[in-house]
Amino acid sequence: MAGVLPGECWAFEGSKGAVVIQLIADIYVTGVSVEHIPPALSPTGATSSAPKDMSVWGLKCLDDEEETLLGQFNYDNTGGRVQYFEIKDIGKSFSIVEFKIHSNHGDPRFTCVYRIRVHGKPKI
Numbered sequence: 001m002a003g004v005l006p007g008e009c010w011a012f013e014g015s016k017g018a019v020v021i022q023l024i025a026d027i028y029v030t031g032v033s034v035e036h037i038p039p040a041l042s043p044t045g046a047t048s049s050a051p052k053d054m055s056v057w058g059l060k061c062l063d064d065e066e067e068t069l070l071g072q073f074n075y076d077n078t079g080g081r082v083q084y085f086e087i088k089d090i091g092k093s094f095s096i097v098e099f100k101i102h103s104n105h106g107d108p109r110f111t112c113v114y115r116i117r118v119h120g121k122p123k124i
Contacts, residue, residue: 009114027093027118028091035115
């Protein structure tokens with residue numbers, strides 16, 4: 001499983017952070033997926049560095065001062081390693097998606113995100 005091994009993640013200091021993703025085209029976001037290693041792959045058996053509380057925002061462009069909240073989610077580190085979160089249809093398309101991570105599962109040193117996916121339908 002290349003790319004989903006311990007340490008092969010985007011790690012940031014502390015329990016809060018954000019990542020902004022520029023999409024190749026405007027899409028109607030239908031869902032997002034977040035991935036973290038399962039306890040069985042963790043050298044210590046712990047997954048406290050997994051993100052916990054997150055919000056997802058849509059923007060039209062980088063200079064957009066008006067973010068649109070697409071959803072708030074909780075990643076369950078005792079659930080499956082890939083977790084899908086559905087986004088309600090709001091009738092708007094976006095070319096940028098921002099993930100804000102508000103907390104992790106208890107690691108005060110850092111938070112790790114192994115993979116983020118944005119699912120959607122292209123704006124035609």
